């Protein structure tokens with residue numbers, strides 16, 4: 001990830017706990033979200049995602065621990081934080097009998113924007129969310145995907161630096177989901193930080209550069225998306241694809257120190273090579289193949305399948 005050196009995290013959560021009537025929804029979670037990142041927040045139903053989001057956007061006071069947003073404490077700096085964030089809840093609230101323009105105008109006015117400024121901002125956010133032609137449409141008549149975009153446009157009216165989106169892709173068809181992801185990428189390019197929750201990890205894999213996985217009120221992983229896919233691999237595994245068959249490849253490689261296993265994959269001339277974690281030397285592997293007159297077509301670290309990584313980190317069961 002590309003962050004300014006020594007940059008202050010946009011969200012800093014330290015040892016936060018929260019209970020509802022004795023039920024510990026958050027059990028001391030800690031993680032950070034860096035500026036201008038698209039950070040996924042993933043967990044099964046009841047993991048504590050909405051509770052965390054509400055705490056970050058100052059709708060719920062944490063009972064234990066510390067939460068800072070742009071360096072401000074959520075307990076004491078509600079106003080300063082609210083000015084800089086936009087929260088999109090997981091459901092579309094009432095207002096369905098309004099047109100798109102009336103809805104956005106209402107929120108623009110609530111943010112204190114003047115008439116002229118509102119017109120300009122509404123045009124801008126409708127362009128950004130690709131809703132230009134829908135200004136006068138009644139919200140109740142829009143598809144779920146379009147309503148999500150209106151919801152996003154509403155969040156953008158006060159030009160927030162941090163967007164907090166609770167399950168924005170739920171209920172969208174694949175096309176609407178891809179279009180939403182493209183809009184979010186554009187917003188990131190504009191310098192915004194985006195914190196997005198989902199219960200489906202693969203939904204966020206292409207989009208997010210970092211991710212926090214939460215389960216039953218505990219953080220199971222927080223870091224880069226790539227790191228998630230390679231971490232906890234007991235022995236590093238690489239995949240190498242050759243241009244053509246190399247006689248005696250398996251035996252020759254297995255004779256090298258550190259190479260534990262050589263298995264063909266389902267693809268032609270491709271092998272999965274498992275190294276001993278303490279003796280991983282990919283240089284030896286590649287020079288051995290060249291020595292055997294093999295031509296390497298591709299070489300990469302084998303990543304766990306996303307769903308497997310998620311299942312490994314979270315527990316089964318309805319909570």
Ligand SMILES: Nc1ncnc2c1ncn2[C@@H]1O[C@H](COP(=O)(O)OP(=O)(O)OP(=O)(O)O)[C@@H](O)[C@H]1O
Nearest residue numbers: 020025043044045046047048049050051052199319
């Ligand atoms: N207001 C509340 N009163 C009582 N229990 C609550 C309340 N809000 C949340 N909980 C409980 O706290 C736990 C975490 O809930 P939360 O809504 O934060 O999870 P979530 O990860 O957002 O789940 P989902 O994906 O189902 O929306 C759940 O067990 C939930 O039942």
